[in-house]
Every structure is written in structure tokens, then in C-alpha cells.
Amino acid sequence: MTVFSSINEFEYKDTFEGIRKDVIVSQMIKALQKHFPSICDKNYELSLFLPIFQRYILENSSISHELDSGKIRLLNTSEFTEFEDIRDSDALDHALLSKLATLKLNGKADSVIGKESPLFEVKNGKCSLDIIVQQTQNLNTSFNCDVPLIFMTSLETEPQISNFLKESYTCSKVEWKTIVHSSFPAIDKDTLLPAVFQINVCEEDLWYPCGSGNLIDTLYFSGELDNLIVQGKEVLFVSDLDNLGAIVDLNILSYMITNEIDYLVEVVERTANDSNTGVLATYESKLRLVDYKCLSRESARKCKTVNTNNIWINLRKLKNLIESDSLNLPICSSETKMIIHNSPLMEILHLQTNLGDCIDFFSNSQIIKVPRNRFLPLATCEDLFLLNSNLYDLDTSGSLNLYPLRFELLPSIKLGDEFANYETFKIGIPDIPNILELDHLTVMGNVFFGYKIILRGTVVIICDEDDVIIIPDGSILENVIVRNKSQLEDIDKF
Known part of the structure; x- marks a missing residue:
């Protein structure tokens, strides 16, 4: 063959x-x-x-393949299961953990926050990988179980993740392993031929991870799916590597096994920081994951929940669907522009599938609305700003706990392009301000923060292109709009 x-x-x-x-x-x-x-x-x-x-x-008639916003229907609250309705700490059977495995998704190295994002310090000197291993280690130690931890990496991220884990966690109370995400050739949009062949060069940036839906093929063809089933694992809990709130919850595991649910997806209440997060909705009467940007203006205004990509899957049901060739997931296309070896600008087409779209293929699937603390993404420097601030505390179990007086109401953070990657972010904001009483922050332009700064209420700092604004050490900014450095002379200090 x-x-x-x-x-x-x-x-x-x-x-x-x-x-x-x-x-x-x-x-x-x-x-x-x-x-x-x-x-x-x-x-x-x-x-x-x-x-x-x-x-x-x-299956299509247009190269754009954009979703028709008029065919997208948001889900109503009656279509969700509420976490509080299934919570029953007194009746939980810890032995169910022996039936569980966990997997962390990590595709192409993050091009927004930086290529080394899993290794950036998030809290108390610990990076994302430290915190995730700490969470799993605490689970296994507390309940004397052996929940394995699998990392799905890409060719680009495999070396840094594997090397870090080998150096730091060889003897930990966690059985971890990595499996490599498949990659597809980028397509030249003009010719509909592989871009890698157009220039006759095989470069890594011309092969891209083919979406979280590839997890299914990777598990199956690598033999890892059968391996987990042989070990007695019945449920796989999948979450993104950059979601530090995706901790194993025995309430959800128990609910899934007791009610024989095949596929369970977690959603949370939307906040002002979730403008680029996926939404579970129906499209042409089928449940699927859609981009927030695909919603009509009216639907976007009414949208109250977002997808966390925290997914619980029955492994045997998954295997049955694969072997019956029943998982023809919707194909998502995205476009980007690339300059290669000083060649003319090439428009590149990527084809991907999403794991979240599996929900329509399982006969007994559900959506559960969970507390916001189960979705703590770390995909942008705005996310890093929040998690690294005094709003969150990292405890010994690896849980990031929100300052209790916030009641899960997070401040809205908008940072300009000058803070888009980790290096420039740390230069501009070397010390995260005290934001316990902050409601909204916008920072644009050449702005540099000092140390021990306090932000309260609504703070807007917009610097002109040819100017520089330096926020002095110890400054207190409360309900202010700063447009030039002269305005800082009247700001109170400690």
C-alpha cells in the first residue's frame, strides 16, 4: 500500500x-x-x-470556506450541565482514578508569547511544565494512584519539552511521556500545491501541526490508545498545555463514568479577556466549535460562555469510532502570509481539524459549565500579566487560586503590540503592578513600568509613537488616562 x-x-x-x-x-x-x-x-x-x-x-465551492454567521446558533443554558448540580464530594470514589489518563496538547511553538513559552516563569519561579507536573504529582500522592501524564508535542516543541522533563522530573511520582503531533504541508493558496515544493526546500516552518483533531490519529496509529486500554484506562482527560486551570476533578470523572457519558466538554463564563476563544455552538444543526470572530455582531454580544478545550473522552468509544471510520471532522482553513528566502510574499493555506468538533459524533456527549478557575489560559502576554500578578496565588498542590475578594471577576487587560512577546513584555513591565483593585488596563506605545506600582479602577496609558512614558517606581494610578509623561508629575507615590 x-x-x-x-x-x-x-x-x-x-x-x-x-x-x-x-x-x-x-x-x-x-x-x-x-x-x-x-x-x-x-x-x-x-x-x-x-x-x-x-x-x-x-466538499466546498469557495477557497475562503468561511462559516455563514447566520447558520450559527448559540447554545442556551438548558443545553449545559451545571457543575454545581453534579458536585458530591461525600460520595466520590477515589478508586475511579485508576481508570484515568491525562494528556496535554501542545502544537506549534507559540508565536505570540514566544517559542519558549512552556518554560517561561509563571509564578514563584515555576514555569507551565513545573506547575502541570506538580498538579499530577499531588494527585497521585494524595490518592495513591498512578494517573499517567502524556504530552502531545510537535517537531518544533518536542526537544525543549522532553529535555526539560528528563532533567527535572525523571524520578517524580508521575509517569510521563511525549508523543509527537503530525504535521501537514503548507499550501500555496494561488496554486493549491504544497508551498514546500514550490521553492523545492523542506523547511520546518512550511510544515505545521494539523490541529488538535489529529490527536485521534496520533493516539491510534502510535499504539498509545491500545496501550492505555490494556492498562485499564477508560477515560482520557485532554486539555491544553497553556491552560493551568485544567486540573483533574473527581466530581467530573465520577459523573462521566456513572452516567456512561462518552464525551464531555467543559465551558466557562466569558470574560472581557476571551475575545479570541472558541465557542461551542450548532452550525447547520450540528454541534461544533466555531471561532468567536465568526459570530454575527448580535450573537457575539449575547455569547456568555467559551470553550475551555478541557475534554473527557471514553477511550473504548473513541476506538470504535476510529475503526468504523466514523470521525470525518469538519475541516478548518486558515490563511497566513510568508516571505521565504526573499521571495515574493506567499499566501499560505493551512488545513486543520479540531478535537472539539468530535462532540457531534459521540452518541452520548454532554457540555458542562464549570467554574472559571478551570480555565486559566497562558496564550498571550496579557494572560501572563494576570497569572503573574498578585491576583493569583500558587499553592503546594499546583493550583492557582484567585484572590478571594475578586469573586472570579477578572480585570480586563489590553496590551499593545509593544508587549506582544515575552522579551518586550519583560522589558516594558519588569515587575507586575499590584492590581487587586484594578477593573481595566489599557497600555499602548513605548511605555515602561517601574517597580512596586499600584493600579486601581480604570487605567489607560497611551503613548504617542515618537514619545516615551516611564511610570516611576512606587506610583499609584487610579482612574486615570495618561497620554504624556508630564501628566505623571502629579501622581502620588508611596
């Missing part, structure tokens, strides 16, 4: 922006066949990519 044998006979002969669809798919196959000797190590990835590319071309 060759890598191309999984391609089906063409069923559609209509055109796709002026070119017959079967011709487009045929050209892709020929391009891969022609250059296949140079990428023989990509056999497995291409066997997954080709059927998705074929579906993408044959």
Missing part, C-alpha cells in the same frame, strides 16, 4: 474557481509523488493529509 492509496475515486466534476476539482486533487497527488523521495520521512503525515485535502476540495 502506498501513501496515495487512501485517495477515493472522484465524485465531483464541477469547477473550483475555474478549475475542475478532480484536476486540483490530481495535481496535488502528482506534486507529492514527484517530490516524495525528498520527504520519505513524511509518509505517515501525507497519508493523513491527502484524504483531508481531497475532502476540502470536493
Whole structure:
């Protein structure tokens, strides 16, 4: 069997922006066949990519493939299970933990906050990986169990994550391992051919992780799914590596097993900081994950919850769906622009699938609304600003606890492009201010914070492009708008 044998006979002969669809798919196959000797190590990835590319071309009539906002229906509260309704700490059976495994998703190295994001200090000298291992170690020690911890990495992030874990946690009370996420070739949008072949160079940035939906294939074809089932594991708890609130909850595990739920997704109340987070909704009467930006203005205003990507999956049910070829997940396309070796700007097309879209394929799936502390993302420097502040305390179990007087009401944080990556963020804000009484913060331009600063109420600091604003040590900013450095002369200090 060759890598191309999984391609089906063409069923559609209509055109796709002026070119017959079967011709487009045929050209892709020929391009891969022609250059296949140079990428023989990509056999497995291409066997997954080709059927998705074929579906993408044959099932659609537009290159944009954007969702129709008019067909998106937000879920109402009656379609959620409330966490408080299932909470029963007195009746929990700790033995159920023997049936659980956990997995942390980590794809392409974060290009927003920085490539080393899992290793950045988050709290008390600990990085994300430290905190996640600490959480699992505390679970296993407290209940004398052996919940394994799996990291799904990419070719880009595998070395740094594996090396860190080997150096720091070889003898810990946690059985951890890494499995590598598959990658797909980036597509030149103009030619609908692989960009890597257009320039005849195999560069890492021209192969990208093919979405969280690839977790299913990776688990199955790596043998890890069967391995977990043989160990007696019945449930897999999946969450993002950058969600430090995704801790194993025995209430949810017990509810899932007792009620024989096959697939369970956690959602939380939306805050002002969640503008780019996915939303679980129905599209053309099917449950799926949609981008917040795809919502109409009216739906965006009414949207009250966001997807956490905390997902609980029945492993045997998952295996049955895979082996019956019943998981044809919706294909999501995204576009980006890239300059390669001083070549003209190339528009790149990425095809991905999302694990969250599995919800419509399981016969007994549910959505549960959980407390906000189960969703503490660390995808941007704005997230880092919050978690590294005195709003949160990191306890010995690895839990990040919100300052009690906030009642889960987080301040809105908006930082300009000058603070978009970790290096510039630390230069501009070397010491996170006291924000216990902060409601909103906007910082734009060349702004530099000193030490031991207090922010209260609404604080807006916008610096002109040709100016610099330095906030002195010990400053107290309360309900102010600062547009130039002269305004700082009247600010009180300690």
C-alpha cells in the first residue's frame, strides 16, 4: 500500500474557481509523488493529509470556506450541565482514578508569547511544565494512584519539552511521556500545491501541526490508545498545555463514568479577556466549535460562555469510532502570509481539524459549565500579566487560586503590540503592578513600568509613537488616562 492509496475515486466534476476539482486533487497527488523521495520521512503525515485535502476540495465551492454567521446558533443554558448540580464530594470514589489518563496538547511553538513559552516563569519561579507536573504529582500522592501524564508535542516543541522533563522530573511520582503531533504541508493558496515544493526546500516552518483533531490519529496509529486500554484506562482527560486551570476533578470523572457519558466538554463564563476563544455552538444543526470572530455582531454580544478545550473522552468509544471510520471532522482553513528566502510574499493555506468538533459524533456527549478557575489560559502576554500578578496565588498542590475578594471577576487587560512577546513584555513591565483593585488596563506605545506600582479602577496609558512614558517606581494610578509623561508629575507615590 502506498501513501496515495487512501485517495477515493472522484465524485465531483464541477469547477473550483475555474478549475475542475478532480484536476486540483490530481495535481496535488502528482506534486507529492514527484517530490516524495525528498520527504520519505513524511509518509505517515501525507497519508493523513491527502484524504483531508481531497475532502476540502470536493466538499466546498469557495477557497475562503468561511462559516455563514447566520447558520450559527448559540447554545442556551438548558443545553449545559451545571457543575454545581453534579458536585458530591461525600460520595466520590477515589478508586475511579485508576481508570484515568491525562494528556496535554501542545502544537506549534507559540508565536505570540514566544517559542519558549512552556518554560517561561509563571509564578514563584515555576514555569507551565513545573506547575502541570506538580498538579499530577499531588494527585497521585494524595490518592495513591498512578494517573499517567502524556504530552502531545510537535517537531518544533518536542526537544525543549522532553529535555526539560528528563532533567527535572525523571524520578517524580508521575509517569510521563511525549508523543509527537503530525504535521501537514503548507499550501500555496494561488496554486493549491504544497508551498514546500514550490521553492523545492523542506523547511520546518512550511510544515505545521494539523490541529488538535489529529490527536485521534496520533493516539491510534502510535499504539498509545491500545496501550492505555490494556492498562485499564477508560477515560482520557485532554486539555491544553497553556491552560493551568485544567486540573483533574473527581466530581467530573465520577459523573462521566456513572452516567456512561462518552464525551464531555467543559465551558466557562466569558470574560472581557476571551475575545479570541472558541465557542461551542450548532452550525447547520450540528454541534461544533466555531471561532468567536465568526459570530454575527448580535450573537457575539449575547455569547456568555467559551470553550475551555478541557475534554473527557471514553477511550473504548473513541476506538470504535476510529475503526468504523466514523470521525470525518469538519475541516478548518486558515490563511497566513510568508516571505521565504526573499521571495515574493506567499499566501499560505493551512488545513486543520479540531478535537472539539468530535462532540457531534459521540452518541452520548454532554457540555458542562464549570467554574472559571478551570480555565486559566497562558496564550498571550496579557494572560501572563494576570497569572503573574498578585491576583493569583500558587499553592503546594499546583493550583492557582484567585484572590478571594475578586469573586472570579477578572480585570480586563489590553496590551499593545509593544508587549506582544515575552522579551518586550519583560522589558516594558519588569515587575507586575499590584492590581487587586484594578477593573481595566489599557497600555499602548513605548511605555515602561517601574517597580512596586499600584493600579486601581480604570487605567489607560497611551503613548504617542515618537514619545516615551516611564511610570516611576512606587506610583499609584487610579482612574486615570495618561497620554504624556508630564501628566505623571502629579501622581502620588508611596
